[in-house]
Structures are given as C-alpha cells and as structure tokens.
Amino acid sequence: MNGKPRAERGELAVVLAGEAGQGVQAVESLLSEAFRQEGYYVFSGQEFMSRIRGGSNSSLLRVSGRPVRAWSDRTDICVAFDEKAVRHLAKRLQPETYVLGDGVPVGEGWRSIDIPLRKLAKDAGESLFVNTISAGILWGILSGRRETIAGVIRRFFSGKKPQVVDSNLAAAEIGMKLGQELKRSGQVSLELPPLGDRRGRLSINGTEAVSLGAIAGGCNFVSAYPMSPSTGVLVFLAKHGRDFGIIVEQAEDEISAANMVLGAWYAGARGMTTTSGGGFDLMTEAVSLSGMTETPMVVHLAQRPGPATGLPTRTEQGDLNLALYGGHGEFPRVLLAPGNLEQAYALAREAFHLADAFQVPVILLTDQYLMDSRYDVDDLPLPAAPAEAAIVQTGPEYGRYAITESGVSPRGIPGWGEGLVGVDSDEHDESGHITEDLDLRVRMVDKRLRKLSLVAEKALSAEWIGPEEAPNVVVCWGTALEIAREAVAGLGRRDLAVLHFRQVFPLPEEMRRRLEQADCRILLEGNATGQFGELLRQCWGIDWQHRILKYNGLMFSIEEVRAGLRKILPGEEVE
Amino acid sequence: MSGNPFDLDGQDIAWCPGCGNFAILRAVKDALADLDLLPREVVLVSGIGQAAKLPHYLAANFFNGLHGRALPVATAIKSVNPSLTVIAESGDGDMYGEGGNHFIHAIRRNPNITNIIHDNMVYGLTKGQASPTSRRGFQTPVQVHGVASDPINPLTLALSLNASFVARAFAGDIPGTTAIIKKAILHRGYALVDIFQPCVTFNRVNTFAWFKEKTYYLEDAHDVSDRAMAFQRAAESDRLPLGIFFAEEGRPTFAESAGVFGEDAVPLFRRLVDSERLGALIETYRGKPLEDQKGS
Numbered sequence: 001m002n003g004k005p006r007a008e009r010g011e012l013a014v015v016l017a018g019e020a021g022q023g024v025q026a027v028e029s030l031l032s033e034a035f036r037q038e039g040y041y042v043f044s045g046q047e048f049m050s051r052i053r054g055g056s057n058s059s060l061l062r063v064s065g066r067p068v069r070a071w072s073d074r075t076d077i078c079v080a081f082d083e084k085a086v087r088h089l090a091k092r093l094q095p096e097t098y099v100l101g102d103g104v105p106v107g108e109g110w111r112s113i114d115i116p117l118r119k120l121a122k123d124a125g126e127s128l129f130v131n132t133i134s135a136g137i138l139w140g141i142l143s144g145r146r147e148t149i150a151g152v153i154r155r156f157f158s159g160k161k162p163q164v165v166d167s168n169l170a171a172a173e174i175g176m177k178l179g180q181e182l183k184r185s186g187q188v189s190l191e192l193p194p195l196g197d198r199r200g201r202l203s204i205n206g207t208e209a210v211s212l213g214a215i216a217g218g219c220n221f222v223s224a225y226p227m228s229p230s231t232g233v234l235v236f237l238a239k240h241g242r243d244f245g246i247i248v249e250q251a252e253d254e255i256s257a258a259n260m261v262l263g264a265w266y267a268g269a270r271g272m273t274t275t276s277g278g279g280f281d282l283m284t285e286a287v288s289l290s291g292m293t294e295t296p297m298v299v300h301l302a303q304r305p306g307p308a309t310g311l312p313t314r315t316e317q318g319d320l321n322l323a324l325y326g327g328h329g330e331f332p333r334v335l336l337a338p339g340n341l342e343q344a345y346a347l348a349r350e351a352f353h354l355a356d357a358f359q360v361p362v363i364l365l366t367d368q369y370l371m372d373s374r375y376d377v378d379d380l381p382l383p384a385a386p387a388e389a390a391i392v393q394t395g396p397e398y399g400r401y402a403i404t405e406s407g408v409s410p411r412g413i414p415g416w417g418e419g420l421v422g423v424d425s426d427e428h429d430e431s432g433h434i435t436e437d438l439d440l441r442v443r444m445v446d447k448r449l450r451k452l453s454l455v456a457e458k459a460l461s462a463e464w465i466g467p468e469e470a471p472n473v474v475v476c477w478g479t480a481l482e483i484a485r486e487a488v489a490g491l492g493r494r495d496l497a498v499l500h501f502r503q504v505f506p507l508p509e510e511m512r513r514r515l516e517q518a519d520c521r522i523l524l525e526g527n528a529t530g531q532f533g534e535l536l537r538q539c540w541g542i543d544w545q546h547r548i549l550k551y552n553g554l555m556f557s558i559e560e561v562r563a564g565l566r567k568i569l570p571g572e573e574v575e
Numbered sequence: 576m577s578g579n580p581f582d583l584d585g586q587d588i589a590w591c592p593g594c595g596n597f598a599i600l601r602a603v604k605d606a607l608a609d610l611d612l613l614p615r616e617v618v619l620v621s622g623i624g625q626a627a628k629l630p631h632y633l634a635a636n637f638f639n640g641l642h643g644r645a646l647p648v649a650t651a652i653k654s655v656n657p658s659l660t661v662i663a664e665s666g667d668g669d670m671y672g673e674g675g676n677h678f679i680h681a682i683r684r685n686p687n688i689t690n691i692i693h694d695n696m697v698y699g700l701t702k703g704q705a706s707p708t709s710r711r712g713f714q715t716p717v718q719v720h721g722v723a724s725d726p727i728n729p730l731t732l733a734l735s736l737n738a739s740f741v742a743r744a745f746a747g748d749i750p751g752t753t754a755i756i757k758k759a760i761l762h763r764g765y766a767l768v769d770i771f772q773p774c775v776t777f778n779r780v781n782t783f784a785w786f787k788e789k790t791y792y793l794e795d796a797h798d799v800s801d802r803a804m805a806f807q808r809a810a811e812s813d814r815l816p817l818g819i820f821f822a823e824e825g826r827p828t829f830a831e832s833a834g835v836f837g838e839d840a841v842p843l844f845r846r847l848v849d850s851e852r853l854g855a856l857i858e859t860y861r862g863k864p865l866e867d868q869k870g871s
C-alpha cells in the first residue's frame with residue numbers, strides 16, 4: 001500500500017535523527033532551504049523529547065513538486081546520527097528505506113549503509129561537522145547542484161567568522177563526494193522528484209503563523225509564562241514587540257498572565273496570552289472573569305498530551321474539553337481550531353476581532369504538531385484595514401453593562417470620555433456595581449448568554465472536502481485537516497468526504513444536515529476519548545459508526561489514517 | 576468635606592459600623608481630591624474581600640476582579656495607558672496570601688501604581704480566619720489552637736525586594752493616612768501603603784486601642800533614602816512605626832521599560848497596527864533567492 005515507486009509518488013521523504021543537541025534541526029534547515037531554492041515544496045515536521053541533550057529526536061522533510069502539508073510515515077532515506085535513533089524510528093522505516101550512519105544496525109526492515117560520520121567529522125576538524133557532512137551526503141546522492149548547497153551554507157553561517165563558513169563548505173564538499181560515490185556505485189539509488197512551481201511562496205511554521213496573525217489582529221499586549229509548545233509565540237512577539245509597539249511581559253505565573261491580559265483589554269489594549277494545558281488550568285478563573293466582566297480576552301492554547309505534565313514536547317488534541325468547560329459559571333466563549341497554517345494566521349487575527357466584538361474569551365486551540373510544522377503557503381493576506389477596537393467614548397451617564405437586545409453593551413474604557421467605567425467580578429448592575437438584586441441577576445445572566453446565540457450565528461463555517469453526496473464522511477477538527485485531506489484524496493473514493501471544523505464552539509449550524517444525512521460517520525481525533533465527537537453528540541445528537549483515535553503523543557500520519565479508513569471501508573477504490 | 580468629586584451617594588455599604596475601612600475610604604477620597612485629580616482619570620483595581628469593595632463606594636473607574644489578582648490587572652492597565660492614576664487596593668489576605676506571588680513580582684517590575692493594603696490581620700469577608708499578617712497565637716474558628724506560623728512583615732518583605740516606596744499608615748489617623756497616600760500617588764513607581772485597620776467584628780485582639788497604643792510616627796529626621804535604616808525601622812516589633820520608611824525616585828517604571836512609549840506617549844487604544852511593517856515582516860518568509868546574497 002505504501003509501495004508505490006517514488007517517481008510516481010512525486011516526492012521524496014527524508015528523515016534526520018539523532019540526540020538532542022547533535023544538530024538534527026541544523027541539517028533540516030540547511031536541506032529545506034536548499035530544496036526550496038531549487039523550487040520544491042517542503043513540509044518539515046519534528047518530534048522530539050523533553051530534554052536538552054541525549055535521547056532521540058527526528059525531523060521529517062517531505063520534498064515534492066506539489067504542495068505537501070501533512071505528516072507521513074514514509075521514509076525514503078534516513079540519516080541516523082547514532083545507533084539508537086534507528087531503533088527509535090523503526091516503525092517509520094520501510095524495507096526500501098535507506099538508513100545511513102555510524103554503525104547502523106542491519107535489519108530486515110530497512111537497507112543499512114554504514115558511514116563513519118563521526119570519523120569523517122573529526123577528520124574534517126570538529127565533531128559538529130557531522131551536520132554539514134550529512135547535508136552534503138544527501139545532496140550528493142540526489143545530484144543536487146553545488147552552488148545551491150554552498151549558497152545555503154554561506155547564508156546559514158553568515159553571521160560567523162569566515163573560517164567557520166569555509167570549514168563548513170569543506171565539510172559539505174566531503175559529504176557531497178561521498179554521496180555522489182554512493183550513487184555512482186549503485187549503493188543508493190534515489191532521484192529528486194520532478195520540479196514544481198514553489199518559487200515565490202512563503203515558508204512558515206505554526207508558531208509564526210499564529211504570531212503574525214495576532215499582530216494582524218492588532219495585538220499590542222502579550223503576557224505569558226513559558227510552557228511548551230506555546231512558548232514560541234511569546235518568543236516571536238518578544239523579538240518583534242518593539243517594532244510593532246507590543247508590550248511583552250513574562251509573567252510570574254499563568255494566573256498573572258491571564259489577569260494582565262484582562263487589565264490590558266479593560267484599558268483599551270488588545271491582549272493575548274499563550275500557554276498549554278497546565279497553564280490554561282491556572283488561567284481558568286481569569287477566563288471566568290472575562291465571561292463575567294465581559295472583558296475581551298484571547299488565549300492561545302497549544303495542546304500537548306496530559307494529564308499533568310504528560311509528554312511536554314509532544315502533541316495531542318486532548319484539551320478541547322478543558323477549553324470548553326474551563327472556568328466556573330455559565331458564560332459564552334468561542335473556540336477556534338485552525339486546520340492549517342493559513343487558518344492559524346487568519347484565526348489568530350479573527351480571535352481578536354471576535355473577542356472585541358462580543359466581549360468574550362476566545363480560545364485558539366493549536367498543538368505541538370502545528371507549532372512545529374513548516375510548509376509553503378501562497379500568502380498571508382493583510383487585513384483590508386487595520387483592526388480598530390470596538391470601543392466607545394463614554395458620556396457622563398455611562399454604565400458599562402447597559403442591558404441591550406443583543407446582549408453586547410457598548411464598551412467604554414477608562415479615561416476616554418466623560419463617563420466612569422466600572423467592571424466587577426461580582427454580579428453587578430448596569431453601572432458595574434456589586435448587587436444582590438436577584439431579579440437583576442437573572443437579567444444579567446440572560447444578557448450575557450444572549451451573546452452566545454449572536455456568536456453562534458456568526459460561527460465560522462466547517463469545510464466539506466470531497467463529493468457533496470458522499471455517504472461516508474471523516475469528521476475532524478483543528479490540526480488534523482491536512483492529514484485527513486491528503487489521506488482521503490489518496491484513496492480516490494467517490495463515496496468518501498472529509499468534514500473539518502475550524503470553529504469548534506459554538507458550532508456552525510449549516511453543516512449539520514449533511515452530517516446527519518451521511519450513512520457512515522467516522523470520527524478522527526488526536527485523543528483517547530473522542531471529545532469533539534462527544535460534543536457533536538451532545539449538541540446535534542450525532543452518533544458515530546467508527547472512531548479513529550490516536551494518543552501516543554504523535555500526530556496521525558497520512559498512512560495511518562488511510563489504513564484506518566481501508567479497514568472501515570473495504571472494497572474497491574473508485575477511480 | 577462636601578464637594579469632594581470622589582464622593583458617591585446611594586451605595587449600600589457592606590462594612591460593619593465602626594470598621595476601619597470607612598476611614599481608609601475617606602483618606603483615599605481626600606488624597607485624590609487634594610491632588611486635583613478627576614474621577615475619570617483614576618482607576619481603582621481590587622480583588623475580593625471586604626476591603627476590596629472600596630471601589631464601589633467612591634466615584635472613579637474601577638476593576639473589581641478576582642481574589643488576589645489586583646496587581647497584575649493594575650500593572651497592565653497602567654502600562655497600556657500611563658496617563659491614568661492607578662491604585663491597587665485590597666485586604667491583607669488578598670494581597671499577601673492569595674496574591675502573594677503577584678505582590679513579590681509586582682514590586683520587581685516597579686509599575687507606577689499605588690498599592691494600598693487594608694491590614695486588619697484577619698480574613699473579614701469569610702468570617703474570621705487567620706491572615707498572613709495574623710500574629711502567632713491568634714485564635715480563630717480554624718486556627719483553634721492559635722496561629723502557628725510567623726506573620727509576614729510586608730514592609731521588610733517589600734524592602735528586601737527593593738520596592739521604590741514603602742509606607743505604613745493607621746486608619747485611626749485620617750489626615751496622617753491621607754498625607755501618606757498622597758505621597759504614594761505622587762511617587763513615580765511602585766508604592767506600598769500598608770494600612771493598619773481595626774476589624775471590629777473578627778479581630779478582638781488587634782483593636783483600635785491596640786493599634787493606637789502600639790503605633791507611633793517615624794520622626795521627621797528619618798532619612799527615607801536610607802534603605803538599611805528603613806529595614807531596621809520596619810523590623811521593629813515592640814512598637815510599630817508609621818510613615819514613609821523608604822522612597823527612591825528615578826527608577827525606570829514598568830511602562831518605561833516596556834519600550835513602547837519613548838517619544839510616543841499615545842495610549843495603546845489610540846494606536847493601529849502598522850500594516851506596512853507587518854507586510855514587510857511577512858515578506859521575509861518568502862525566502863530570498865541566493866543570488867541576492869552575493870556581495871552582501
């Protein structure tokens with residue numbers, strides 16, 4: 001099933017594996033850039049351990065003339081920096097996979113090619129050269145152009161001393177010679193796939209997409225406490241903060257971070273915090289405060305497997321219920337879950353708009369898989385007009401919680417206008433003052449909850465991918481989108497479609513009928529209990545004929561999803 | 576004192592008759608009015624507790640948030656709109672207990688805010704449990720055999736964190752308290768004002784008479800720039816000094832360090848994202864052809 005010849009698949013899958021600190025990511029960067037320079041689309045993804053040194057980490061590069069944007073278990077060639085990397089990767093190696101490296105164990109499941117990487121690096125002058133040598137070997141095997149890899153190396157080491165550049169160029173040369181030799185002797189036979197038209201596209205990862213989207217949404221205040229896999233967004237915004245007038249603060253804890261964000265919005269800024277499940281746990285009281293005070297709030301929640309510390313550097317779609325139910329009391333909220341990098345950018349931006357327009361907490365659910373996946377996108381469109389805050393200049397009689405038909409009260413901010421702006425975490429009257437008038441309490445609850453129907457009306461549509469009348473449908477949310485899309489497309493069946501939700505709460509109603517009418521509904525989720533499936537059951541009464549769930553800390557691969565679907569839908573694949 | 580613009584009528588005040596909070600409310604309003612501030616320029620941020628209800632009883636902007644969380648909110652408000660006068664105010668349980676971590680870190684950031692703590696050495700709203708400033712041996716329905724931990728000394732704690740303004744007042748002296756609050760508001764940077772406040776219902780030990788007898792004002796000659804001396808005086812335990820222990824101007828505030836104001840004092844709500852710049856940043860991800868590198 002995976003055995004299609006490479007040329008036919010039109011792509012090449014390279015895996016780099018080694019200990020933390022050995023420079024797997026450096027090789028990944030060098031090669032990705034070299035492939036992109038040649039005009040290829042590149043998907044790169046990472047799985048790594050929660051440690052600074054040792055262990056086994058790996059990077060995947062899918063190189064193709066066509067857009068590639070999903071995780072795959074296919075490996076054409078793997079460079080292993082140490083022996084245990086091979087054991088670590090065993091499940092992702094196929095009989096036709098070439099595995100190159102120092103003392104690669106000879107196994108049934110792959111073709112091992114022993115290369116004394118460490119010795120070569122020492123001979124070249126330094127053990128660190130393992131990286132550039134490896135990049136050179138792969139480039140040589142593929143008969144890549146010397147100018148390209150040399151140019152990429154020059155740029156990569158551009159800040160360094162000239163000797164560093166020169167010795168790395170020399171190391172790459174050693175690697176290339178070796179690679180060319182492996183190819184000439186027939187030990188390795190691999191070709192670059194047919195060229196595509198990648199040129200001119202953006203190459204970004206999830207961290208960058210969310211961060212850029214936040215800036216586009218007018219974010220000008222960030223407070224967060226570091227926690228994988230969400231920290232990259234904090235780092236990105238810190239790096240560019242001054243250029244964009246963003247106040248960036250590393251808070252003492254997530255409680256402080258979330259409360260600062262509320263203070264910032266109250267005073268007219270557009271604040272965000274970024275965290276993972278454990279941090280979100282600590283923020284839940286502030287999320288509830290956002291609900292009660294109707295102070296907008298944006299939380300980026302990058303999921304990793306729990307409970308508790310779980311698998312800190314890995315991925316899961318396990319915190320939907322946390323985001324949905326975290327925070328006491330009853331109040332509206334919005335949950336967005338981007339399926340790809342374009343959506344990560346667009347929804348991060350949209351999160352600010354929705355929070356502002358409806359004065360509710362908006363939670364953007366991503367995960368480690370998305371944060372660390374990099375691929376090519378056509379464009380990240382700039383907003384037609386810069387985001388403008390939905391605030392009013394107050395008059396002398398202003399009351400923050402005027403009861404309105406829509407439930408949304410005009411939001412004033414302190415110091416702008418004649419009025420006073422009072423907000424309260426206690427139940428309050430229209431001017432924000434504490435009250436125990438129980439009839440008023442009911443009116444205030446109703447007012448706040450009216451916003452939920454408003455948000456629901458504006459819910460972002462779900463996407464139906466495939467034949468309109470397909471009786472079988474794979475239902476997924478968030479970052480499973482591109483994997484499901486590619487897996488299902490590869491099956492080529494006219495009786496199968498994908499339904500993807502980028503807003504998971506409140507649900508967009510318009511796909512409900514189609515989903516109800518499907519004969520066979522297959523739930524695809526990166527968690528153990530099918531949380532989104534349960535939500536659809538609860539909200540729409542949807543029942544599931546099949547569920548494909550994964551929760552070992554890694555994202556689904558295209559091949560896994562395909563295999564799962566083949567089991568569920570036997571019979572001929574329709575052309 | 577009729578004609579104080581911060582007076583607010585018609586509020587159903589939830590404090591017990593004779594509570595020290597009334598005096599603190601008076602002092603806060605007097606201080607704000609004496610400084611010629613307008614209600615619309617002032618934000619009171621509080622947590623939860625009897626003390627934390629104060630913002631409901633005067634005319635100003637307010638953010639009455641969560642128990643213990645006033646300082647992060649106040650820090651953020653001041654940083655996004657430095658033209659506002661921001662006071663974070665709550666009880667000792669709220670600021671030193673539930674919010675203890677924020678207390679420590681707010682001091683380190685030195686936001687230009689005033690932090691007022693109604694220190695009654697007990698939890699009022701929840702009916703009389705020990706607070707972080709309750710004295711050893713203080714008996715409550717929970718600390719049945721008396722408090723077994725040492726109390727926090729908020730002044731020495733703040734001084735050890737290099738707070739830029741540290742003061743203590745006693746609600747029994749409204750003019751004295753008003754004067755200290757005024758100085759705290761005028762101070763550029765974080766200003767701590769711990770105010771002894773008798774709780775007439777739940778603290779029968781640290782009463783008005785007890786505070787009256789125990790406290791005295793630092794002498795005029797006390798040098799507020801001498802941190803070591805401030806520490807020594809703040810550590811006194813036999814009798815408890817009142818006044819400004821330490822004050823140092825000129826340190827960068829949180830908003831100044833945030834680096835977004837500089838020349839441009841426009842508050843954040845009046846700013847729009849620089850789309851051109853964003854477009855340029857996005858373009859950097861398009862990847863330059865290698866040729867461009869030549870010669871650079």
Ligand SMILES: Cc1ncc(C[n+]2csc(CCOP(=O)(O)OP(=O)(O)O)c2C)c(N)n1
Pocket residue numbers: 623624625626627642665666667668669670693695697698699700701706
């Ligand atoms: C998260 C949370 N925990 C506990 C409480 C209950 N609570 C409200 S006020 C308070 C302590 C009040 O003491 P203090 O802060 O000293 O203020 P006082 O009432 O004495 O003025 C407590 C424990 C709460 N509101 N929120």
